[in-house]
Amino acid sequence: MSATRRAWLSRAWPHALLLPAALLVVMPFLWMLGTAFKPPAEIFEVSLWPLPRSWFGFTHFQEVLRSAPMGRFMFNGLLVCSGILAVQLLVAVPAAYALAKLRFKGRQWLFMGILGALAIPIQVIALPVYIGLATVGALDTYSAQMLPFFLSMFAIFLLRQVFKSFPDEIIDAARLDGMTEIEIVWRVVAPSARPAIAAFAVFSLVAHWNDLYWPMVVISSTQLAPPPLGMLLFAAAESGANYGALMAGAALITAPMVIAFLVARRRFIQGITMTGFR
Amino acid sequence: MSAVLPTATTRSVPAKPGARRGLIGAARHGGAWLAGPAALLLVLLYAVPIACLIGLSLTDYELGAVTLRWLGLGNYERAWADPVFRRSIGNTLLYVALVLPASVLLGLGLALLVHARRRTRSFYELIFFLPVTATLIAMATVWQFVLHPKLGPVNQLIRLLGGHEIAFLSEPFWTIPTLALIGIWQLVGFNMILFLAGLSNIPAELYDAAAVDGVAAPLDRFTRITWPLLGPTTLFVVVTSCITAFKVFDTVATLTQGKNGSEVLLYALYLEGFQYFKMGYAAALTLVFLVFILVLSAAQVTLLDRKLHYT
Numbered sequence: 305m306s307a308t309r310r311a312w313l314s315r316a317w318p319h320a321l322l323l324p325a326a327l328l329v330v331m332p333f334l335w336m337l338g339t340a341f342k343p344p345a346e347i348f349e350v351s352l353w354p355l356p357r358s359w360f361g362f363t364h365f366q367e368v369l370r371s372a373p374m375g376r377f378m379f380n381g382l383l384v385c386s387g388i389l390a391v392q393l394l395v396a397v398p399a400a401y402a403l404a405k406l407r408f409k410g411r412q413w414l415f416m417g418i419l420g421a422l423a424i425p426i427q428v429i430a431l432p433v434y435i436g437l438a439t440v441g442a443l444d445t446y447s448a449q450m451l452p453f454f455l456s457m458f459a460i461f462l463l464r465q466v467f468k469s470f471p472d473e474i475i476d477a478a479r480l481d482g483m484t485e486i487e488i489v490w491r492v493v494a495p496s497a498r499p500a501i502a503a504f505a506v507f508s509l510v511a512h513w514n515d516l517y518w519p520m521v522v523i524s525s526t527q528l529a530p531p532p533l534g535m536l537l538f539a540a541a542e543s544g545a546n547y548g549a550l551m552a553g554a555a556l557i558t559a560p561m562v563i564a565f566l567v568a569r570r571r572f573i574q575g576i577t578m579t580g581f582r
Numbered sequence: 583m584s585a586v587l588p589t590a591t592t593r594s595v596p597a598k599p600g601a602r603r604g605l606i607g608a609a610r611h612g613g614a615w616l617a618g619p620a621a622l623l624l625v626l627l628y629a630v631p632i633a634c635l636i637g638l639s640l641t642d643y644e645l646g647a648v649t650l651r652w653l654g655l656g657n658y659e660r661a662w663a664d665p666v667f668r669r670s671i672g673n674t675l676l677y678v679a680l681v682l683p684a685s686v687l688l689g690l691g692l693a694l695l696v697h698a699r700r701r702t703r704s705f706y707e708l709i710f711f712l713p714v715t716a717t718l719i720a721m722a723t724v725w726q727f728v729l730h731p732k733l734g735p736v737n738q739l740i741r742l743l744g745g746h747e748i749a750f751l752s753e754p755f756w757t758i759p760t761l762a763l764i765g766i767w768q769l770v771g772f773n774m775i776l777f778l779a780g781l782s783n784i785p786a787e788l789y790d791a792a793a794v795d796g797v798a799a800p801l802d803r804f805t806r807i808t809w810p811l812l813g814p815t816t817l818f819v820v821v822t823s824c825i826t827a828f829k830v831f832d833t834v835a836t837l838t839q840g841k842n843g844s845e846v847l848l849y850a851l852y853l854e855g856f857q858y859f860k861m862g863y864a865a866a867l868t869l870v871f872l873v874f875i876l877v878l879s880a881a882q883v884t885l886l887d888r889k890l891h892y893t
Contacts, residue, residue: 318698322695322706332721333716333724335735339727352738352739395620398617398619399616399620401616409614410621411617414624417621421624421628424628427831428632428871428872429628429631429632430868431635431855431864432630432634432638432865435861438645451627489616516832517831532719535720535723536835547727547733550723551723553720554721558717561717573775577772
């Protein structure tokens with residue numbers, strides 16, 4: 305009896321620590337959702353109970369959608385993120401193949417450059433790139449939002465590692481069959497790296513969907529704002545008075561990534577932790 | 583999950599001399615243009631901008647200004663003497679000093695607890711990783727509400743316990759610790775996942791063998807096996823957490839805008855460069871920021887390289 309009780313205890317005590325910790329971590333999410341469905345009077349009552357006692361329906365959400373173009377923010381985010389990802393792959397896949405499998409002058413230099421740039425965050429190149437964009441009059445455009453991210457050193461580094469273990473014999477056979485190098489890249493080598501590409505895609509999408517710094521620098525019109533900047537503009541416009549609507553807005557902004565994460569948890573964790581992230 | 587630890591292998595396998603020649607050899611030596619776009623972007627987005635940055639930092643250039651004056655190291659001297667910049671460095675370091683130990687130790691603790699769970703492991707992974715994926719700006723707004731002096735539950739709890747309400751985001755004493763709390767909240771799950779990957783790389787037989795040798799108590803198992811073998815993971819987590827914390831920006835931009843003694847390096851940089859358009863001065867601050875980041879990255883590469891050789 306006491307032995308089974310001790311076994312039960314040894315399995316139960318970690319939960320005594322983990323459950324409160326988990327509760328603390330999800331508390332802001334609970335508070336956000338609860339408040340989004342609370343009538344204003346109940347918000348001002350300030351109870352410690354996160355869930356609404358009387359149901360306010362989607363009124364706060366309707367307020368948000370009336371006062372801020374949330375759909376537009378999402379569309380902007382989707383457009384910019386997929387544009388960035390597409391160009392990143394178009395640039396990185398052939399470059400990674402060349403670095404892994406071909407011999408050419410300056411290859412070592414290029415690779416050292418890629419490794420060096422891997423450590424440099426966007427905030428460092430932001431200033432000169434901004435001046436360049438201002439000079440050519442391209443500020444406040446979708447292209448300006450995407451440009452600095454077109455080169456992903458991380459993608460090149462990662463895919464080069466993967467491509468290096470691709471058997472040379474298959475590539476040579478493809479060459480003897482008359483395939484050109486670019487055909488080999490996209491039809492022979494790239495398909496073998498599908499898991500790595502998928503993981504990188506998750507990493508890239510999450511990083512750029514959540515990025516605030518660069519949009520804050522180059523985007524000034526609300527119509528072009530991605531979700532994080534949209535949230536910032538919306539919060540500033542609400543000036544902190546209407547917390548019901550603010551929480552509904554926050555819920556709308558976080559929903560796409562959180563839902564995607566809940567659906568594809570494994571892929572997300574794998575993709576995001578592949579690197580130092582941000 | 584070996585991809586978690588970048589091993590920085592720069593060596594490449596040398597081509598076998600005299601191996602396949604002719605068509606195939608020619609193909610192998612051609613194809614450099616495949617790397618062309620990447621090389622071009624590397625020059626346009628990194629080499630040229632960084633050269634410009636260094637040049638700019640020695641001038642008084644302002645966006646739209648017609649003239650430009652050579653200042654030498656004037657911008658750096660000005661930054662050194664500027665109390666706002668000094669405070670932003672101090673605040674950033676304080677932020678790192680709060681976020682780093684808490685997020686690493688809590689991440690490790692949670693990983694150790696979660697690693698042993700079978701049925702509930704994925705549940706806890708899900709919960710603790712949630713803040714990593716959620717858009718920080720939106721969640722910062724939620725935190726602002728949760729910590730609100732009048733309307734937030736935290737201060738309500740403080741009042742119920744008989745304390746005085748705290749204006750977490752406007753009292754200078756509390757701003758940086760509060761921002762650090764949000765930073766920790768976001769980073770812990772990420773670090774936990776990295777530690778979990780490190781833990782599953784430790785072979786279970788090691789623990790069995792150690793048990794035979796009399797190392798069976800949980801604390802002994804941790805200090806004798808887990809902790810030493812987790813070394814490279816820990817180092818990686820420490821450096822990435824350090825870099826992440828050093829780059830704190832989103833929460834400051836959303837919650838305090840650098841007011842009430844909450845200036846941090848990146849926000850000061852953002853204001854000087856993109857609000858006041860003092861490009862020369864901002865370039866100097868950017869290079870200071872870059873030096874911090876490069877020192878951290880260099881530490882990571884050299885330490886990891888050394889550590890990985892005997893694991």
